[in-house]
Amino acid sequence: MPQQVFDILIISGFALVGYLLGSINAGVLVSKVLFHDDVRNHGSGNAGTTNMLRTFGKKAAAITLIIDFMKGIVACLIPCLIMYVALSNRSLGLNSMMAAACGCVCGHNWPCYFGFKGGKGVLVTFSVMLFLAPIPALLALLTFIIVVSITRFVSLGSVLAAAVYPVLVFFIGGWPEKTKGLNTFLFISIILAALLIIRHHTNIGRLIKGKESKLSFKSKPKTDETANTPAQETK
Secondary structure, three states: OOHHHHHHHHHHHHHHHHHHHHOOOHHHHHHHHHHOOOHHHOOOOOOOHHHHHHHHOHHHHHHHHHHHHHHHHHHHHHHHHHHHHHOOOHHHHHHHHHHHHHHHHHHHHOOHHHOOOOOOOHHHHHHHHHHHOHHHHHHHHHHHHHHHHHHOOHHHHHHHHHHHHHHHHHHHOOOOOOOOOOOHHHHHHHHHHHHHHHHOHHHHHHHHHOOOOOOOOOOOOOOOOOOOOOOOOOO
16 A cells, blocks of 8 residues: 555544544533533533533533543544654654544534534634644633633634634744644644634624623523523634
């Protein structure tokens, strides 16, 4: 088998592993197991941390946050340990990690286990960004914190943080090679940022119209009247 074909199969395999891990949607599982309900039937209809917070409270949101964060790390860690560490194939290992990262985000956004209806990928995107390029990811997180602290719009913070991430990758680079400048690594960072921004297109529309809801840590009890009322949040 030609080496290039072999490499493509390896990279595609890790992308599939990442997708299957990403499809383990914590919001859906937590809401069904703990509350015998589906978070997608409430609020914005998204299976993310923000909707979990508003629908089921802080504990459910915290569990969702931890699982969604860790699955991104695990998705990248698997090819890292196998290809990069065990087999010492740095080039194929890095490409496999990037493929797994994109696969995990796509799995979270469009989970095959739950009718391809998932979250908006903020947390899982941050986790894979953090694994691939720690310094740019942390600076992007700082951008998110500042924007949300000032405006209380999670969606605005998420979009702006995603937008600055590829710029930071261009100038700073990622882990652990010298990946600054125009290269595949930058291309993948643009894809990750674009996926997150595209998933927030409805939030962007509401921000422009001044109809986006602000972040609140007070969960509202569900009633027949409000249970299925669309709320404007991200995640």
